Amino acid sequence: MKKIFNLLLCLFPLITLNAQINEIGVFLGGSNFVGDVGKTNYIAPEKLAFGILYKWNKSPRHSYRFSYTQSTVTGNDRESEETGRSNRGYRFENNVKELSAGLEFNFFDFNLHDYHPKITPYIYSGLSYFMYDELYISGGQTRKDKNSSSIAIPITLGIKSNVSPNFVLGLEVGARYTFTDDIDGSNPGNDALSSLRFGNLNNNDWYVFTGVTLTYTFGLKPCYCAE
Numbered sequence: 001m002k003k004i005f006n007l008l009l010c011l012f013p014l015i016t017l018n019a020q021i022n023e024i025g026v027f028l029g030g031s032n033f034v035g036d037v038g039k040t041n042y043i044a045p046e047k048l049a050f051g052i053l054y055k056w057n058k059s060p061r062h063s064y065r066f067s068y069t070q071s072t073v074t075g076n077d078r079e080s081e082e083t084g085r086s087n088r089g090y091r092f093e094n095n096v097k098e099l100s101a102g103l104e105f106n107f108f109d110f111n112l113h114d115y116h117p118k119i120t121p122y123i124y125s126g127l128s129y130f131m132y133d134e135l136y137i138s139g140g141q142t143r144k145d146k147n148s149s150s151i152a153i154p155i156t157l158g159i160k161s162n163v164s165p166n167f168v169l170g171l172e173v174g175a176r177y178t179f180t181d182d183i184d185g186s187n188p189g190n191d192a193l194s195s196l197r198f199g200n201l202n203n204n205d206w207y208v209f210t211g212v213t214l215t216y217t218f219g220l221k222p223c224y225c226a227e
Contacts, residue, residue, distance in 0.1 A: 021112045021219040023055040023063075023168060029211015031071035036186035036199030037090050037137075038075025040082070043173055045210045047072040053213060055104065060111040065104045065124060070097040073207050075184050092142045092184045094132050096207060098176070100154055102126015112217050115165045124156040128176060135185030136193045142185050145193065152176040152207075160213070170213040178205045 030045025051069030058064060074093045077085040108120040130152055134145040158172025181187040186199040 021057050021217055023053075023057065023112075023215035023217050025053055025168075025213055025215030027051040027053055027067065027069055027209070027211055027213050029209060031073050031096070031210075032208050033073040033075050033094075033184065034206040034208065035075065035181070035184045036203075036205075037077060037085070037092055037184040039080050042175065042206075043208060043210055045208075046074060049209050049211060051098075053215065055215065057110075057112060060109040061106050063104045063106075065100075065102055065126070067100045068098065069100070069209060070095070071207075071209065072096075073183065089140065090137055090142070090185075092135055092137070094135060094183050096130050096132050096183075098128050098130040098152070100126060100128040102154065110160075110162075112162065112168075115162075117162060119159065119161040121157070121159045122170075122172075124158070124172075124174070125154055128152040128154050130176075130178075132183055134182050134189055136188040136190070136196050137185045137198075138196055145188055145190050148180075148182075148189070150178055150180040152178040158213075162217075166217050168213075168215045168217060170215075172211070172213065174209045176207050176209075178207070181205055183207070 029049050031049040032044045032046050049071035053067035055063045055065045073096055076091040077088050080086050102125050104122055104124040106120045106122045110120045131149045134148040135142055136145055154174050154176050156172050156174030158170050160168055160170035163169045181204045182189055183205045187197050187201050
């Protein structure tokens with residue numbers, strides 16, 4: 001009876017906690033903006049982006065992910081290949097501070113309890129809340145109207161590998177489709193500034209984070225019992 005009891009104690013964490021391991025780490029890379037001012041390249045890191053992230057690996061195929069990332073996003077018409085923008089010459093700079101939560105899905109099994117080297121592509125999406133400044137452009141000068149915030153949908157593709165028993169290194173590109181069109185000052189939300197609106201007012205802004213993640217893994221490991 002005692003042997004059976006000990007076996008059950010050993011199997012219980014194996015069943016319930018086998019894949020529930022934690023990761024905490026950092027993101028470091030660059031950001032770029034896609035909107036009505038500046039270049040239209042979707043992946044062209046310009047400014048430093050950094051943040052922290054936490055993952056709870058529910059299974060070898062998926063994990064819940066939470067992160068905080070911040071960066072300066074900029075746009076300069078003079079750097080655009082579009083003649084109209086280049087001749088116009090508008091420019092802006094804005095600060096984005098983002099909180100994000102969602103689900104990360106691994107294309108291949110990524111069991112962190114197995115210490116053999118492994119690699120997998122992954123995709124992440126969820127919901128992001130970000131803070132920024134509402135801008136407007138008047139007389140060619142960019143000015144701040146007020147502090148604001150909005151929602152974005154992150155669409156992130158990446159690839160990662162466990163480079164050691166306790167560290168996972170990843171490379172990812174994450175585009176954010178925002179629910180606003182005034183990060184660059186082209187569509188101020190203040191109705192008193194409606195005469196200053198320009199560009200395609202039917203398309204919302206995007207910003208992109210490109211970089212590397214390094215996370216440290218920790219948590220309860222499976223119990224292997226001798227008979």
